[in-house]
Amino acid sequence: MTELTSLTIAEARDKLKAKAFSALELTEAYIAAIDDANEKINAYVAVTPEKAREMAKASDARIAAGKAGALEGIPVGVKDLFATEGVHTQACSHVLDGFKPRYESTVTQNLWNDGAVMLGKLNMDEFAMGSSNETSYYGNVINPWRETGSDRALVPGGSSGGSAAAVAAHLCAGATATDTGGSIRQPAAFTGTVGIKPTYGRCSRWGIVSYASSLDQAGPIARDVRDAAILLKSMASVDAKDTTSVDLPVPDYEAAIGQSLKGLKIGIPREYRVEGMPEEIEKMWNQGIAWLKAAGAEIVDISLPHTKYALPAYYIVAPAEASSNLARYDGVRYGLRVDGKDIADMYEKTRAAGFGMEVKRRILIGTYVLSAGYYDAYYLKAQKVRTLIKRDFENVFHDGVDAVLAPITPSSAFAIGDEELAADPVKMYLQDVFTITVNMAGLPGLSVPAGLDSKGLPLGLQLIGKPFEEETLFKTAYAIEQAAGKFTPAKWW
Numbered sequence: 020m021t022e023l024t025s026l027t028i029a030e031a032r033d034k035l036k037a038k039a040f041s042a043l044e045l046t047e048a049y050i051a052a053i054d055d056a057n058e059k060i061n062a063y064v065a066v067t068p069e070k071a072r073e074m075a076k077a078s079d080a081r082i083a084a085g086k087a088g089a090l091e092g093i094p095v096g097v098k099d100l101f102a103t104e105g106v107h108t109q110a111c112s113h114v115l116d117g118f119k120p121r122y123e124s125t126v127t128q129n130l131w132n133d134g135a136v137m138l139g140k141l142n143m144d145e146f147a148m149g150s151s152n153e154t155s156y157y158g159n160v161i162n163p164w165r166e167t168g169s170d171r172a173l174v175p176g177g178s179s180g181g182s183a184a185a186v187a188a189h190l191c192a193g194a195t196a197t198d199t200g201g202s203i204r205q206p207a208a209f210t211g212t213v214g215i216k217p218t219y220g221r222c223s224r225w226g227i228v229s230y231a232s233s234l235d236q237a238g239p240i241a242r243d244v245r246d247a248a249i250l251l252k253s254m255a256s257v258d259a260k261d262t263t264s265v266d267l268p269v270p271d272y273e274a275a276i277g278q279s280l281k282g283l284k285i286g287i288p289r290e291y292r293v294e295g296m297p298e299e300i301e302k303m304w305n306q307g308i309a310w311l312k313a314a315g316a317e318i319v320d321i322s323l324p325h326t327k328y329a330l331p332a333y334y335i336v337a338p339a340e341a342s343s344n345l346a347r348y349d350g351v352r353y354g355l356r357v358d359g360k361d362i363a364d365m366y367e368k369t370r371a372a373g374f375g376m377e378v379k380r381r382i383l384i385g386t387y388v389l390s391a392g393y394y395d396a397y398y399l400k401a402q403k404v405r406t407l408i409k410r411d412f413e414n415v416f417h418d419g420v421d422a423v424l425a426p427i428t429p430s431s432a433f434a435i436g437d438e439e440l441a442a443d444p445v446k447m448y449l450q451d452v453f454t455i456t457v458n459m460a461g462l463p464g465l466s467v468p469a470g471l472d473s474k475g476l477p478l479g480l481q482l483i484g485k486p487f488e489e490e491t492l493f494k495t496a497y498a499i500e501q502a503a504g505k506f507t508p509a510k511w512w
């Protein structure tokens with residue numbers, strides 16, 4: 020890693036303004052880092068060096084004119100789920116082969132309006148369905164972290180595996196990601212990075228390929244808490260093109276960094292002490308509690324009684340919405356077309372060839388739970404469970420709790436091709452056991468690195484907050500980061 024690529028966004032921003040180096044120099048350093056590493060890590064599915072250089076030169080001109088934006092000259096990577104005008108946007112699916120949108124997603128447009136530079140598109144699980152990045156049409160992402168003394172390849176988590184790996188390996192200064200059931204927070208935990216899924220409605224979903232529209236939300240993955248705050252400030256906005264985006268002012272999240280935790284009440288949910296939780300996860304959680312207490316927060320025991328129903332309910336609601344959203348890939352409007360003897364045959368052949376196994380599984384589950392005979396038994400029931408989960412949180416917040424501290428993953432990063440997980444999809448779905456309630460309730464959730472396990476791999480802690488109170492999460496996460504330190508993988512690539 021060269022010196023320039025090891026700077027955080029905050030550091031690079033300040034040095035760019037002081038003209039210590041140019042935006043073009045910073046961008047060239049990242050392009051060289053990607054050239055050096057991407058073959059081994061597979062974080063980028065498309066690199067856009069010419070576009071990056073052009074954007075960096077424009078940034079340098081604005082800096083010279085004293086018109087620098089909040090992210091002026093900062094090179095970022097974009098998850099392949101975000102539409103980027105004229106640039107590869109395939110949700111890492113074969114069915115979107117060759118798709119280059121004629122429009123830009125609101126979130127990425129917000130970043131460019133603030134002066135950020137696009138390096139390229141990042142690998143992910145196909146249509147964001149997965150927890151290991153193994154369902155991508157473009158192959159696995161390799162986690163930049165390795166177990167001590169081993170060169171076994173590990174997953175970076177998913178679905179935003181490319182975003183997390185690129186940030187951890189310093190192949191971008193920060194990245195966009197999305198989280199439907201944990202896709203920002205779990206890969207952040209597996210790679211020692213910080214990820215936040217803001218409140219549903221904080222970022223516009225316009226121009227983001229839909230998976231499960233009532234759960235999907237964009238957010239950043241960054242190297243530290245401050246950088247995540249800076250990125251979210253740029254990404255968030257109300258947007259007339261997305262009626263679920265919320266018209267509330269976007270606070271200066273960075274101002275929350277370093278604020279005192281005195282008077283803050285942190286809830287520890289009993290139900291997250293799930294059976295069979297590895298000792299190391301439990302230890303890390305207890306450590307987190309001790310850190311927050313030492314920083315002045317009050318710790319209280321809380322109950323979120325419907326937690327155990329969240330996972331099965333999610334795996335009804337999300338596939339149901341996916342089966343509807345993915346109906347549009349029919350060989351006519353986008354990407355791949357496999358010719359057939361008539362139009363129905365063409366649809367069938369295109370969808371059979373275009374979707375991977377996991378996506379097909381979810382379309383089938385979703386179609387089943389929405390079908391006339393099963394709608395009430397599954398879909399309607401799952402929606403009722405969702406209301407109960409939301410109420411659980413409302414009750415604890417009503418009782419004065421400001422944020423909840425919980426684990427983020429049931430383990431550290433696992434091996435690519437893990438046989439147990441590959442053989443049983445439900446085991447893979449269990450990866451989401453701690454993250455899914457947040458999406459079901461529409462709340463903000465943040466993942467912050469808290470330490471390394473006995474294998475030398477990062478583990479994260481999760482903070483869950485009240486709607487639109489991301490600032491509380493940033494200041495609490497910063498206290499954890501101050502106590503735990505930051506974590507960078509040893510370079511092997």
Ligand SMILES: NC(=O)C[C@H](N)C(=O)O
Pocket residue numbers: 147148149150177178197198199200201202203337451
């Ligand atoms: N998209 C996500 O948030 C990932 C989640 N594991 C899922 O497969 O649905």
